[in-house]
Amino acid sequence: MYKKHNFGAGPCILPAEVMEHAASAILDWNQTGLSILEVSHRSPEFEGVMIKTERLVRELLNVPESYAVLFLQGGASTQFSMVAINFLKKANSASYLDTGFFAQKAIKEAKLFGSVDIVASSKDKSYSYIPDHYQPCADAAYLHLTSNNTIEGTEMFDFPKPGLPVICDMSSDIFSREINVRDFDLIYAGAQKNLGPAGMTLVIAKNSFLDSVDHPVPSMSDYRVYRDNNSMFNTPPVFSIYVAMLNLIWLKANGGVGAIESLNKKKAELLYNEIDRNTLFSGTANLAHRSRMNVTFTASSPEIEGRFLDLATSLGMVGIKGYRTVGGFRVSLYNALPFSSVEALVALMKQFEQQIILEECLPKTVFDS
Numbered sequence: 001m002y003k004k005h006n007f008g009a010g011p012c013i014l015p016a017e018v019m020e021h022a023a024s025a026i027l028d029w030n031q032t033g034l035s036i037l038e039v040s041h042r043s044p045e046f047e048g049v050m051i052k053t054e055r056l057v058r059e060l061l062n063v064p065e066s067y068a069v070l071f072l073q074g075g076a077s078t079q080f081s082m083v084a085i086n087f088l089k090k091a092n093s094a095s096y097l098d099t100g101f102f103a104q105k106a107i108k109e110a111k112l113f114g115s116v117d118i119v120a121s122s123k124d125k126s127y128s129y130i131p132d133h134y135q136p137c138a139d140a141a142y143l144h145l146t147s148n149n150t151i152e153g154t155e156m157f158d159f160p161k162p163g164l165p166v167i168c169d170m171s172s173d174i175f176s177r178e179i180n181v182r183d184f185d186l187i188y189a190g191a192q193k194n195l196g197p198a199g200m201t202l203v204i205a206k207n208s209f210l211d212s213v214d215h216p217v218p219s220m221s222d223y224r225v226y227r228d229n230n231s232m233f234n235t236p237p238v239f240s241i242y243v244a245m246l247n248l249i250w251l252k253a254n255g256g257v258g259a260i261e262s263l264n265k266k267k268a269e270l271l272y273n274e275i276d277r278n279t280l281f282s283g284t285a286n287l288a289h290r291s292r293m294n295v296t297f298t299a300s301s302p303e304i305e306g307r308f309l310d311l312a313t314s315l316g317m318v319g320i321k322g323y324r325t326v327g328g329f330r331v332s333l334y335n336a337l338p339f340s341s342v343e344a345l346v347a348l349m350k351q352f353e354q355q356i357i358l359e360e361c362l363p364k365t366v367f368d369s
């Protein structure tokens with residue numbers, strides 16, 4: 001089914017089986033004679049989807065009973081302000097770890113609701129590493145982290161235990177590796193990077209943390225309203241949740257998060273090894289913090305960069321151009337990206353290097369004639 005190798009950063013590749021199943025459900029969902037796009041979200045059939053999706057999230061990530069699993073809208077970007085509206089009480093501040101573009105966006109929104117303390121930043125080196133040895137304020141409302149920096153290609157492998165609530169934006173690496181949910185008080189993730197199509201935002205939050213909010217919050221920004229209405233206070237993103245369910249069924253059938261983590265490690269290793277070997281390319285992230293989801297690297301010259309981009313694109317390898325403000329390349333290796341796509345890209349990098357070496361050895365006239 002795949003006609004292209006899709007290395008896009010998001011919305012991203014989903015498994016072929018999931019696409020096929022979703023396509024048939026648009027025409028006739030489970031022989032109901034209705035499309036999944038036209039069923040009532042209050043129908044028993046769709047309530048079954050909500051229950052099953054929540055159950056899969058809990059099972060695949062080992063979510064404790066004391067945590068709520070919520071399906072929201074507005075993307076991770078809405079969470080930037082929503083966490084602050086709920087938890088950044090005016091009296092004290094919130095601590096943020098500034099690890100990149102999306103962390104900065106989270107900081108900007110939080111500042112609208114209270115005081116923000118940036119505990120550490122890797123801005124000094126273009127966000128190429130994850131700071132450590134930092135100390136959040138003891139009375140901060142929470143510490144906010146970004147587990148994977150989608151644009152800069154860095155990932156946190158050790159999570160701090162600061163003794164205050166931890167909120168983490170896991171948009172681009174949730175379900176890609178095992179985590180201990182108990183290390184966090186609230187996790188949020190836009191769906192479109194490992195979970196499903198755009199339109200749904202997953203929140204996993206400790207109930208006692210949600211219940212600690214003691215000021216009025218608008219309903220659509222109040223986590224407890226979603227929790228107390230089983231994420232159906234208003235119409236939920238029906239199709240997005242349905243496809244996320246299909247994707248989680250696929251993940252479970254493929255061995256779950258542990259198994260996909262092993263495969264993700266192999267995919268990242270194959271590509272990073274080639275970047276390190278190949279004389280034309282160099283990785284941009286600090287070795288210890290290299291992301292397994294978004295691999296960022298540059299070429300030895302703008303000309304080499306342009307030529308490789310054109311060559312890859314002509315062979316159906318799409319989505320490898322770096323983010324507009326960063327440049328270079330960014331290759332995303334989300335769960336559904338097959339190992340064979342990474343092999344194809346690596347083979348092309350080798351072949352391209354040979355071609356360049358050959359051009360440099362031969363007199364230019366050989367090519368001009």
Ligand SMILES: *Cc1c(COP(=O)(O)O)cnc(C)c1O
Pocket residue numbers: 010074075076077078102146148149150169170171172190191193
């Ligand atoms: C993509 C992304 C976002 C933004 O997500 P939206 O759903 O588009 O709002 C935020 N944080 C991270 C880490 C991301 O990768």
